[in-house]
Amino acid sequence: PRIVCRRQSTIKRNEITGEIFVARVIHGGLADRSGLLHAGDRIIEVNGFAVDGMEPEQVIQVVVGYSRSQGTIMFKVVPITERPVHNQTMLYVRAMADYSPQQDPAIPCADAGMSFRKGDILEIVDQTDTLWWQAKKLPNNTSCAGLIPSTNLLKRKQREFWWSQPYLPQACIQTCKRRFHSTTQPSCHTRSPSSCYSALNSPYEEVVRYQRHPQDTHRLIALLGPSGVGVNELRRRLIEMNPNVFQGAVPHTTRLPRGYEESGREYFYTSREIFDNMVYNNRFLEYGEYKGNLYGTTIESVKAVLNSGKICVVDIEPNAIQAVRTHELKAYIIYVKPPPLQRLRETRQDSFITTNYYVNRPFKSEDFQEMEEAARKIESQFWQFFDHVMVNDELQDSCVQLLTAVKKAQDEPQWVPATLANSNNLCA
Numbered sequence: 001p002r003i004v005c006r007r008q009s010t011i012k013r014n015e016i017t018g019e020i021f022v023a024r025v026i027h028g029g030l031a032d033r034s035g036l037l038h039a040g041d042r043i044i045e046v047n048g049f050a051v052d053g054m055e056p057e058q059v060i061q062v063v064v065g066y067s068r069s070q071g072t073i074m075f076k077v078v079p080i081t082e083r084p085v086h087n088q089t090m091l092y093v094r095a096m097a098d099y100s101p102q103q104d105p106a107i108p109c110a111d112a113g114m115s116f117r118k119g120d121i122l123e124i125v126d127q128t129d130t131l132w133w134q135a136k137k138l139p140n141n142t143s144c145a146g147l148i149p150s151t152n153l154l155k156r157k158q159r160e161f162w163w164s165q166p167y168l169p170q171a172c173i174q175t176c177k178r179r180f181h182s183t184t185q186p187s188c189h190t191r192s193p194s195s196c197y198s199a200l201n202s203p204y205e206e207v208v209r210y211q212r213h214p215q216d217t218h219r220l221i222a223l224l225g226p227s228g229v230g231v232n233e234l235r236r237r238l239i240e241m242n243p244n245v246f247q248g249a250v251p252h253t254t255r256l257p258r259g260y261e262e263s264g265r266e267y268f269y270t271s272r273e274i275f276d277n278m279v280y281n282n283r284f285l286e287y288g289e290y291k292g293n294l295y296g297t298t299i300e301s302v303k304a305v306l307n308s309g310k311i312c313v314v315d316i317e318p319n320a321i322q323a324v325r326t327h328e329l330k331a332y333i334i335y336v337k338p339p340p341l342q343r344l345r346e347t348r349q350d351s352f353i354t355t356n357y358y359v360n361r362p363f364k365s366e367d368f369q370e371m372e373e374a375a376r377k378i379e380s381q382f383w384q385f386f387d388h389v390m391v392n393d394e395l396q397d398s399c400v401q402l403l404t405a406v407k408k409a410q411d412e413p414q415w416v417p418a419t420l421a422n423s424n425n426l427c428a
């Protein structure tokens with residue numbers, strides 16, 4: 001169906017002279033498509049009705065009234081002499097925050113506003129105004145743009161919001177999991193703790209359409225989810241299904257090798273001094289301590305897998321997100337979400353969990369509740385970084401879903417941060 005845009009333009013009044021001006025013309029709206037009205041034009045009459053001195057709302061009433069009764073609206077305008085030059089470059093961004101015009105008293109016209117959720121891809125079609133931009137949400141199902149706050153304006157709003165919020169210590173989640181040797185780590189560190197401050201970073205992230213060239217190394221597949229959801233299991237099964245295609249990264253550890261272990265297969269074994277040095281030199285995506293030993297995954301070990309032509313699959317903590325979203329690793333981040341409580345109970349009946357205190361004990365109700373709570377926290381803070389979200393309900397289905405998502409990540413065009421893409425394989 002054809003979507004009719006009712007948000008044509010906004011108008012404003014010069015408070016000194018009482019003159020009425022077109023404040024902005026909404027992209028894709030009727031006024032824009034007619035090409036006859038421009039931001040800055042002075043409106044003298046609407047169907048012969050003089051509008052000088054009227055409130056902008058009254059002018060709108062007049063316009064709406066005429067359009068209902070007569071169907072035709074004739075504006076008498078004094079065109080703006082110097083039209084701002086639109087140097088329209090295509091700009092696509094990923095929203096890093098939520099926005100609702102209905103809850104924003106500062107928006108010039110809430111009806112002309114466009115709401116968005118973090119993670120949405122927006123096409124910015126007009127940045128002429130420093131405060132209010134015009135954008136369309138992708139996939140494009142409407143030809144008409146909506147008003148959104150500019151980066152600076154949204155940042156300002158976020159700062160106000162940020163300071164008005166009570167301090168939430170759990171805002172920086174440490175859901176450190178059984179990453180190394182399937183036992184919970186009491187502490188975990190990552191290369192860049194900056195994600196903790198993401199709320200203060202830019203509210204829009206520039207993205208480009210990226211298609212991996214068949215000869216390029218694969219994108220790193222990073223799985224992430226609340227502890228116990230099954231990230232490890234999925235990763236293990238994916239690799240098991242096709243070890244010629246998928247491979248994990250070999251972690252480093254300061255613990256001594258066990259009899260059957262081989263350096264470079266289970267782990268790389270290093271001294272604490274060397275490990276500390278590697279931490280100091282930012283070599284780890286993430287690392288942590290368990291029972292007095294250090295464990296960590298280096299960027300080099302991920303790169304080694306990618307350079308061998310295989311697809312590297314790792315599971316990461318939320319705080320390692322920034323460290324994998326780089327030009328060299330081009331991580332495709334898959335969030336593994338728990339199913340609703342009832343389904344968790346049903347599907348995990350015969351499964352076992354390993355906690356701080358127990359190895360392989362059956363799941364309890366509290367485990368599911370904790371998992372849900374952790375999922376809520378992760379989603380509220382990191383949703384915007386997820387390239388794909390899957391629910392780990394039936395394990396078999398999940399494996400198929402994961403495999404499909406991984407194939408798409410490697411072979412189909414994706415929106416990626418502009419900083420992550422290579423300029424010579426962007427899609428038109």
Ligand SMILES: Nc1ncnc2c1ncn2[C@@H]1O[C@H](COP(=O)(O)OP(=O)(O)OP(=O)(O)O)[C@@H](O)[C@H]1O
Pocket residue numbers: 177178179182225226227228229230231232233234347348351352353392393394395396398
């Ligand atoms: N869809 C599923 N249905 C039933 N059991 C599952 C499913 N997914 C995972 N499990 C089981 O749940 C348990 C926990 O899974 P897993 O160890 O992969 O969790 P995890 O997300 O890696 O958490 P952690 O990092 O804390 O270990 C395992 O016994 C696993 O076999």
